[in-house]
Amino acid sequence: MRHATSTIDGHVAPCRLGALRIATHRGSAPYVLENPEPGQAGDTALVGVGTQPDGRAILSHRGLLLPCAPGEAFVVDMSQPWLLRQLDDFRLHLHLVPRNLVGLSDEDLASLWGVHGRSGHGVTRLLVPLLITAAESAPSYAHHIAHHIAGSLADLLSTMAMERKAAHCAAAVRPEGQDERARTAQRIRHFVNENLADRALSPEHIAAHHHVSVRHVHKVFKGEGTTLSRWISRRRLEECRRELARLDPESASCVAAVARRWGFANPTHFSRSFRAEYGISPSEWHRIRTTGGVESAEGGRQFADGAGLGT
Incomplete structure (x- = not known):
């Protein structure tokens, strides 16, 4: 089953970074990347994290339409349908992260779904440039170094979830x-x-x-x-x-x-x-x-192949 499709023949460059699979998409509008039939290729064990160094896009996920600007990131639940429509010439890094590498409960993981802007909290501002750098330099790392970098990026995702939950509690209106x-x-x-x-x-x-x-x-x-x-x-x-x-x-x-x-x-x-x-x-x-023994990463292989990530 091909889970990622485009309306044009955009350029896709696949690579790996430890347990992470990364695909860099380049092209021009109109371009659509989607996950229309989740759950049929073992992708329920994966989290999708996208970073857009260039170009504007609209993310459709969990019933919401969310704008995504250059320098922002989005996090999607690979067990749910989602669609990313590009509006400009663009460059996109799509990271597939095994859920058990992140180590979050479903409740905590849910706080990450959506778009995270450059004006977001401190961890977001730290994570986005690191993800972009990791995607663009992934082939240069030795295997054991790549494995540790993947773990560190997963830790930052976990920290971002904790930060978002804390911010939500702090922003809540408190009675007298x-x-x-x-x-x-x-x-x-x-x-x-x-x-x-x-x-x-x-x-x-x-x-x-x-x-x-x-x-x-x-x-x-x-x-x-x-x-x-x-x-x-x-x-x-x-x-x-x-x-x-x-x-x-x-x-x-x-x-x-x-x-x-x-x-x-x-x-x-x-x-x-x-x-x-x-x-x-x-x-x-x-x-x-x-x-680095992440079995669920293998579960994402069919999606990864369909997305141009390779094996």
Whole structure:
């Protein structure tokens, strides 16, 4: 099944960067790149990230029409139909990123769908030029270097999702009295981040440190749309995920050690929590990020071939 088509014979240059597949499209309007029949070529395990150094375009994705200007980027869900219509002479880099390389929950990943402009948050301004540079210099890197660069780009995508979620929460209109609650939540988050590895970290311990009641601590985080225990667990999982991505690939016993280091006393509970959050076991995540063994990247091969990415 050919999942990417164009209305003209535009030039397409395929390449790889570690686990990422990249296609550089060049041409003139009218030109359409689309994913009309998702899910038939294993592409549900991929995230599409496009960067446009030159040319304007319109992205149709998830029921929205979004303008994309030069220097901006778009992120699309490869399990959904999408279409990019070029309006000018253009140059486009389309990056296919395995979902399990990014390591985000579906909820966090959803915050990335759409167009990210040059006036966006700090991580967006950092990521876009890096993606463009990576696409244009990919063939020059040795295999092991390319693998690590791909992992670093995936980490930045994860960080961008976290930043967007935080910005969304900060921009929310707060009822009267919520400002003080938000400041308390910020102080508590800072304290928790400084003490994540402490297994004695508990609502009681946190409340005593901040001279408030346990009930008040729970009320603060309920107003933030989560629970304290849930937030602590997610932060610990994030740190475990980050550390596992950088450890020696031969460290067979590292998963349990990392879990203990970040406050998980029970390895079984840690593994269950990690899989529930990211859809993959911690040992699989460690192997993927340290050896480049991303099976889901193979699932995108048929789409990649259709898009001119090759094998």
